[in-house]
Amino acid sequence: MNDPKELKPNENGKPAPGNVFLNESGRKTDKKEGWPRRIWSAVQIPVLAILSGLLLGAVFIVVTSANVYSAFGTGFGAGVREAFSTIASAYGALFEGAFGSPARIAEALRTGEKIERAFKPLFQSFVETTPYIFTGLALALGFRAGVFNIGGEGQIYIGAVLATLVGTTDLGIPPALHVLAAILLGVLGGAFWGFVPGWLKANAGSHEVINTIMMNYIALRLVEFLLTGPMTKAGSGGMPTSNNILDSARIPLVFPRPLTLHWGFFVAIAVAILAWFILFKTKWGFNLQIAGANKHAAKYAGLNVNVWMVLGMTLSGALAGLCGSVQVLGVTYSMGLGVSSGYGFDAISLALLANNNPLGCVLAALLFGFLKTGSRAMMSRTGIPLDIVSIIQAFILVFIAAPAIIRTVFRLRDESKGDSKVVSLSGLGGN
Amino acid sequence: MNMRSVTVESSIHARTLKVRDRVIGGVLIFFALLVYLAFAAAAAPETSSTFIMSRGGVVRGAMGDVVLPSRVVLTVVSVFLAVLGVALFAVGSRGRSGLFLLIGGAGLVFSFLVFVSFDKRINFASLFNSALTMSVPISLGALSGILCERSGITNIAVEGFMLVAAMVGSIVGSVTKNIWAGLLAAMAASCLLSLVHSWLSIRYKVNQVISGTVINIFSLGLTSYISSMYLQNIQALNKTPRFPTVSIPVLADIPFFGPVFFNNSLFVFGMIILVLIFNFLLFRTRWGLRLRAVGEHPKAADTLGVDVFKTRYVAVLLSGLIAGIGGAYFSLGSVGRFDEGMTAGKGFISLAAMIFGGWNPIPSFLAGVLFGFADALASAVSILGSPIPGQFINMLPYVITMVVLGGVVGKGVTGPASAGIPYEKE
Structure with missing residues (x-):
């Protein structure tokens, strides 16, 4: 009972109604198989989902490109060539924008000059990865505890605005403490914003999906009010922003400018490792998962399911609040209405892509962060809007959520039978 | 609903209704106090609120503006809400507490409209x-x-x-x-x-x-x-x-x-x-x-x-x-x-x-x-x-x-029982 690897939410391996199935990371596959095969069976769905998403994204770019149509007008061969060159230039720009130009990096490493310029895109990608790690963890932890926290967006806003409140006030304390105080308040704010829907679910039975959506909008309005009223920076009429974060409350950068990498990235990695450890190596995390995976079993084992559920929701909110605080204190240095560009929603695909595994979240967040940085470069170089990334992410999410599609397309054997992981989620109306 | 004993069910039902009446009665009295203390007390005796009753640019069905003496109107609304609330407490609503809540809400909103238009004009027709x-x-x-x-x-x-x-x-x-x-x-x-x-x-x-x-x-x-x-x-x-x-x-x-x-x-x-x-x-x-x-x-x-x-x-x-x-x-x-x-x-x-x-x-x-x-x-x-x-x-x-x-006010709303659950044919 104390070994988390024994966690089997569904003894007979048959899908229970109302549940999502995420295949377990291959732990329980046939012992006779070699490790390469086992690893492949663990990652095949995510990898194929990502590839299919990128492929469909490419198709989408071609289908919506006016140049391709006009090239097809001159001839079929020209059209095909134009289609491939469009994709190549788009994804090429995406790649260079995310990792930096390979030639430039090689040059910089050889000569030791212009190192900052060569590595800037790479480190920018790490900066973009940071919020995805936090929100991905938030969602994953929620899913593990059996709650669907769709309110990451609101929790980020609350976390960010509270961190800003502390960060713009001169408290007369040392810089390190000032940063910590700002982060702490942000985390508490996010935690509260997660606690309320969790508490309502446990005590009033109202579904957290609806409540978190409602609280997203409440947070948005609240922040809108604060940024146009009490916290507004004089003269920021059109785009309401707060005052700048004081130097003492800023998260320090790792390297001197122009490299933008800040220590928040390493905090995110550390939090992910901590979350992994707690979830899989402590009794505490085991209880959380049991409560999330099977209410009845948990009750039978003497756990108070409601307490664990509220705790899961609160922790999830706290992580999202942390995301907001770190963004404000480490990246933007002031609070605006665009502090979150949909991280709370993107994190849903992210967590599922990572199979709700904290370390998987880091990998998935790297993918999303690099895509995001790359898409900016792609937009400025090829004129393809960066919203293509949302489309790619939507495709990835479809394939992750419906692995049957991937299996049908790629003619894979269904290896998940009998070892499916359950995220228990009922409808909006019921409890 | 389960097939429980009808009498037990109905007596529980009656008790919840009574509690509900009291809660909503309290809410109405609170509204009345709010209207009086926050809105009516803020009005000077000669303050007036003007409601424009026609939409700009719409000729058909046009109507003159309505000018209300703010303080008097707000006091009347407040007394009305208080009476309703006391009635709910004392007599009960015979299962129609929702209607009372609706009236109370409408009264509060109306008072708020009167309040924001102290010595100003608000276009009532356009608003609706x-x-x-x-x-x-x-x-x-x-x-x-x-x-x-x-x-x-x-x-x-x-x-x-x-x-x-x-x-x-x-x-x-x-x-x-x-x-x-x-x-x-x-x-x-x-x-x-x-x-x-x-x-x-x-x-x-x-x-x-x-x-x-x-x-x-x-x-x-x-x-x-x-x-x-x-x-x-x-x-x-x-x-x-x-x-x-x-x-x-x-x-x-x-x-x-x-x-x-x-x-x-x-x-x-x-x-x-x-x-x-x-x-x-x-x-x-x-x-x-x-x-x-x-x-x-x-x-x-x-x-x-x-x-x-x-x-x-x-x-x-x-x-x-x-x-x-x-x-x-x-x-x-x-x-x-x-x-x-x-x-x-x-x-x-x-x-x-x-x-x-x-x-x-x-x-x-x-x-x-x-x-x-x-x-x-x-x-x-x-x-x-x-x-x-x-x-x-x-x-x-x-x-x-x-x-x-x-379900903070009354019974919590629940949706269709099987919403969200995929159906598996056996």
């Missing part, structure tokens, strides 16, 4: 009219959600449906210069998305919240992509004619009510007709009974020979068509072009209206009008300037929904 207009996407979204969820498929994708419909409606309307073609295209686009939703949730048994999220993310990405790639640069693709304003003969000439209710965009009339039609279909026809049965207890319905999958597919596709009309309102009914993210969360607030209305078309429509009113009030207040910022009024629908869903 824009409440009705702004409720179009909310009510249609709610109706879309109701159809879907009554059949047992959770639908949080209304936002995505509407966003894509708004864009496609604008493009097709602009190219063909035909509003009806635009509307049909918008409905078709939204229906296509709902096909994906139904396919993922019914065929692949994907968690329906995730399926909805996929559609929302995809729709936002798609519309922003097309918008910044083409619509922002090419005017010819994004300048559509709009649906005309229609006034109903005779009725439009009624003072105040004419301009507010009977002189409106076709979308408003269409919305009301659709709500009535689907209310009839859901609760008065065999088709509706089957649809609801499938949403409550699919296995029982299946045993009785109802095709669960087919019923659900039809419901989700219909839901897509209706959301398509709601989305078309943004471009074809309101502004005549498409802007990025122009639905601005109306799809989610329509889910709130759906819950607030207890998954019933007509109450949900009324909830939609209420939420539309909150929007209209917030913008009116921000123009007039008031101590309560518009954002807090904007927040109210969300807060009210959470309160209603949580």
